[in-house]
Amino acid sequence: MNSTNKFYKTFGPIELQLEGGQLLKDTSIAYNTWGKLNAKKSNAILVCHALTGDQFVTGKNPITNRKGWWENIVGPNKILDTNKYFIICTNVLGGCMGTTGPSSVNLDTSNPYGMEFPIFTIKDMVNLQLKLIESLNIDKLFSIIGGSMGGMQVLEWAASYPDRLYSAIPIATSYRHSAQNIAFHEVGRQAIMNDPNWHNGNYYNNKNKPRHGLSVARMIAHITYLSEGAFQKKFGRDMQSKVLSWGFDADFQVESYLRYQGTSFVDRFDANSYLYITRAMDYFDLTNSYKGNLSQAFKKTKCKFLIISFTSDWLFPSSESQYIVKALNQTAADVSYIEIESDKGHDSFLLEVNDFYDILKGFISGAAKKLNI
Amino acid sequence: MTNLINQNLISSLINDHDKVLDIGCGSGELLYFLEKTKNIQGQGIEISHLGVKESVSKGLSVIQGDADEDLINFPDHTFDIVILSDTLQATHKPKEVLEQMLRISKKCIICIPNFGYWKYRLQILFNGVMPVAKTLSEPWYSTPNIHLCTIKDFINLCKSMNISITEAYRNTKDNIKVIKNPNSYLNNLLSTEGIFILTKD
Numbered sequence: 001m002n003s004t005n006k007f008y009k010t011f012g013p014i015e016l017q018l019e020g021g022q023l024l025k026d027t028s029i030a031y032n033t034w035g036k037l038n039a040k041k042s043n044a045i046l047v048c049h050a051l052t053g054d055q056f057v058t059g060k061n062p063i064t065n066r067k068g069w070w071e072n073i074v075g076p077n078k079i080l081d082t083n084k085y086f087i088i089c090t091n092v093l094g095g096c097m098g099t100t101g102p103s104s105v106n107l108d109t110s111n112p113y114g115m116e117f118p119i120f121t122i123k124d125m126v127n128l129q130l131k132l133i134e135s136l137n138i139d140k141l142f143s144i145i146g147g148s149m150g151g152m153q154v155l156e157w158a159a160s161y162p163d164r165l166y167s168a169i170p171i172a173t174s175y176r177h178s179a180q181n182i183a184f185h186e187v188g189r190q191a192i193m194n195d196p197n198w199h200n201g202n203y204y205n206n207k208n209k210p211r212h213g214l215s216v217a218r219m220i221a222h223i224t225y226l227s228e229g230a231f232q233k234k235f236g237r238d239m240q241s242k243v244l245s246w247g248f249d250a251d252f253q254v255e256s257y258l259r260y261q262g263t264s265f266v267d268r269f270d271a272n273s274y275l276y277i278t279r280a281m282d283y284f285d286l287t288n289s290y291k292g293n294l295s296q297a298f299k300k301t302k303c304k305f306l307i308i309s310f311t312s313d314w315l316f317p318s319s320e321s322q323y324i325v326k327a328l329n330q331t332a333a334d335v336s337y338i339e340i341e342s343d344k345g346h347d348s349f350l351l352e353v354n355d356f357y358d359i360l361k362g363f364i365s366g367a368a369k370k371l372n373i
Numbered sequence: 374m375t376n377l378i379n380q381n382l383i384s385s386l387i388n389d390h391d392k393v394l395d396i397g398c399g400s401g402e403l404l405y406f407l408e409k410t411k412n413i414q415g416q417g418i419e420i421s422h423l424g425v426k427e428s429v430s431k432g433l434s435v436i437q438g439d440a441d442e443d444l445i446n447f448p449d450h451t452f453d454i455v456i457l458s459d460t461l462q463a464t465h466k467p468k469e470v471l472e473q474m475l476r477i478s479k480k481c482i483i484c485i486p487n488f489g490y491w492k493y494r495l496q497i498l499f500n501g502v503m504p505v506a507k508t509l510s511e512p513w514y515s516t517p518n519i520h521l522c523t524i525k526d527f528i529n530l531c532k533s534m535n536i537s538i539t540e541a542y543r544n545t546k547d548n549i550k551v552i553k554n555p556n557s558y559l560n561n562l563l564s565t566e567g568i569f570i571l572t573k574d
Contacts, residue, residue, distance in 0.1 A: 304434065325436055329446035332392075334416065337436040338425045355422075359429050366432015 002135060007062040008032050008055055008091075008098055011132045016093075022118040026107055029132050030098025031055050031090040034074065035082040037138070042166075043373050044138045045080055046129065047089040048146030048153040050350075051221075051277055052269055054097040057089040058082075063097065064268050072352055079361045084373065085142065090132060092153075093125045094276040102272035103204060114201035114272060122149070122284045126156045130164070142373065143364065145169035147349035148316065149277070152284050155324070159286055162301040167367045169360070171308045172349045174320035175294055175327070176285035181315060184224050185278040188217030192271045201272050214271040215262030222261045227312040227345035294327035305335040306363040308356065310348040336363060379484055380406055382542060382549050382568060383456060386482060387411050391453040394418070394478065396440045396470075397460030401428030408433070416452075418443055441465045444473035452478040459566075461485055462518040471534065475573040483569045487543075489523030489561040506565075524552075524560060524567040531571065540570040 002011050012028030032055045037044060047057050047070065054061070058068035058075050074080040080087055091099040094117070102117040109116070133141065144154045144165050151173025158168040177185075192198055195213030203209050223231075235254040250256040290296035305328055309321035318339045325337040340356045342348040348356065380403055387393065391413050395404050398417030401424070407413045417435035419425045428435035436443070440457070441464050455478040457470070462485060464470045474481045486509055487493075493504035503513040511517070522530070524543065531538055541552035543564035552560050552567070 306429070325438070326443075326446045329436075329443065330448060332448060332451040334414075334434045335436055336425075336429045336434045337438070338422070338429065339437055341422065355426060359426055362426075362430025362432060366429075369432060 010098060011135050012100070014131055016124065016128055016131070018118055018124050019121045020119050024100065024118060024120075027093070027100045027128065028098070029090050029093070029100070029128050030095075031088060031132060032057070033089075034058065034087040035085050037086040037136070038373070041138050042140070042142060042371055043084065043368075044086045044088060044133075044136075044141050046133070046141050046144045046157075047074065047080070047087060048129075048144065048150035049089065049092065050146070050148035050150050051281065052218075052265070052274075053150070054095065055089045055091045056097075057087070069350060073357070073360070079357060079364060080145075084368070088133075088136070090129055092149075092277065093120055093128045094273055094280065096270035096273040099128075101270070102201065102276055103270045112202075112204040114204065117272070117276060119279060119283075120276065121280050122152045122156050123160060125280065126153055126160065129153070129157075130161060133164070139164070141165045142371065143167040143169060143367065145171070146173075147171040148173055148346065149281050151316075152281065155286055156284075158301045158303055158305070159297040162298075162303065165303050166371065167304040167306070167363075168301075169306045169308070169363070170321075170324070172310055172313050172316050172321075172346055174316050175297075175324050176287065177282050178320070182282045184220060184315075185282055188220050189275050189278060191216040191220070192275060195271075198271065201275075203271070209266070210271045211263075211266045214266045214269065214274060215259075217271075217274060218265040218269075219258045219262040222258060224315045225345055225347040227314065227343060229312060229343040230345050230347075233343065294324065295330035298328055298331050298333060301331070301333060303334070304363075304367055305333060305337075306359070307335065307337040308349075308359065309337075309339050310342045310344070310346070310353070310356075311339060312343050313346045313348060315346040378544065378547070378549055379458065379566070379568065383407075383458070383482055384410055386540075386570065387413065387454055390414065392416075392451070394447075394452045394455045396444070396455065396457045396474070397463070398428060398433075398435060399424045401431050401433045401435060403456065403458065404428070404433050404435075405431050439464075440470045444470065444477060447477040449476055450479060454478060454480050454482060456482045458482070458484040459486060462521045464520060467520050468530065468534065471530075471536065471571075475536065475571065479572065481571040483527075483571060485522065485524075485527055485567050485569075486518075487524045487561065487564045487567050488521045489525060490565050491562045494562075524564060525556070527567060527569065528556070531569070535573070537572050538569050539572055542568040544568065 008030045013026040016024045016027040056068050057070045091097040094101040102113045106113045144157050146154050151170035154170040192213035195210035197208040198210035238253040286297050287294045309318035328335045342353045393413045395417045398419050404415040418438045420439045425437045455474045496504040542549050544566035
């Protein structure tokens with residue numbers, strides 16, 4: 001059931017039972033791998049991507065022709081050394097880079113699902129990843145790592161499948177989506193759903209897609225990924241030209257930058273996927289199945305944790321990570337935690353921050369030593 | 374930071390594979406040493422960013438936190454040994470920290486700089502200034518050490534809290550001696566540090 005096309009590998013189709021009760025037929029998961037699985041199958045690392053990420057974690061992304069989103073971290077002789085580890089990265093359930101999602105064809109109707117696609121959760125994403133890991137005959141992953149929504153997947157793995165991982169590295173994330181985070185997502189979704197080209201999600205066969213709505217959603221989200229300091233440092237009040245337009249053109253560089261972020265995003269992302277995946281993040285609350293008690297979620301978890309937050313991240317502030325650390329301490333788990341100094345906001349986990357790299361490198365090589373990898 | 378002499382003493386008090394918490398572990402030297410020599414299951418808490426960074430980079434499990442706030446999260450009897458080396462004097466609530474330590478572990482090892490050491494006494498007596506020394510290296514206005522005490526003070530505190538001192542050692546210049554009589558005037562005068570093994574009655 002594992003196949004390969006020009007750009008990525010695929011596992012499926014399989015049936016996937018969703019948390020919401022529906023059975024999703026013909027589900028496939030797109031993924032890429034780097035490096036080799038060793039004989040003991042003990043060197044596999046699953047990298048989980050964030051909301052708008054994909055399986056092209058390193059190397060050239062064939063869709064955007066840009067570098068992979070974690071090019072700095074994953075590769076030969078890098079922190080996630082592809083000479084040493086077997087790196088797996090999947091496109092999440094509901095995504096638009098090959099994994100089954102709202103833009104996939106519903107075999108019952110022979111049309112793209114659109115809004116017929118069932119609502120799914122972070123746990124459903126993890127369950128689909130689990131099926132792939134099983135198909136690769138890997139009993140226990142050496143590590144699962146991810147930032148933001150990727151971190152939510154890491155936490156879900158650690159709570160739901162504690163025997164399946166040796167170490168967990170949730171970065172700039174939370175055990176549940178906060179009210180503020182839900183609020184920002186709602187604004188983004190409203191922008192999409194109010195675009196006249198959205199047509200209740202049935203736009204796949206139309207010439208015009210809900211580009212404006214998706215672009216505005218991206219612009220709003222992008223603001224939340226940076227920090228006030230990062231914006232000020234990068235743009236200040238710098239102008240596009242020396243004279244004001246005395247109108248509503250992009251006079252300021254920050255406006256032009258945001259517009260570019262918005263329009264470049266719509267070429268690579270599906271508006272309905274954006275609706276569904278943001279919803280999955282909103283629905284995420286790891287304490288839900290444990291009577292509101294987060295430490296209960298980790299009771300059976302024996303893995304080593306490295307939790308990282310960033311000082312200027314106001315979307316997933318350090319207090320959220322510290323709450324997770326407290327819950328883990330309550331179960332006497334093996335946990336490391338650090339708040340990294342960075343003025344780059346939530347996006348810090350995607351950017352070159354030296355302390356972040358040092359910590360990650362030390363933790364991974366230390367854990368590898370203990371397992372003789 | 375724990376010096377080599379203390380490191381060897383602490384190591385001799387720990388069994389192989391013990392679950393050990395080092396509060397204020399600095400750059401993780403002691404935990405690293407104990408993991409190598411005693412195969413312990415180590416966990417550290419450290420307040421400084423640099424300390425956590427260096428510890429985790431060594432492959433140790435260390436959280437950025439502090440003794441005053443974070444011990445409360447651990448369940449009762451989580452550890453075989455809790456170590457507090459040269460840290461008690463920097464806590465806001467030393468008494469509560471001691472109570473928490475004895476709650477989460479059966480056995481605690483505590484090293485304190487002894488403010489009763491004769492050289493410190495002389496610095497105040499003759500120079501009229503707050504003592505500055507190797508183990509107390511910061512001047513009064515920038516020192517993190519807000520709750521300094523003497524060996525005698527510490528022993529009195531333990532008594533008032535019904536804490537048993539099962540073993541006590543004192544660090545003179547380059548060697549460690551067992552303290553036989555805790556109330557000895559000379560112990561307090563001649564030691565730069567006191568090392569105590571505590572259990573709760």
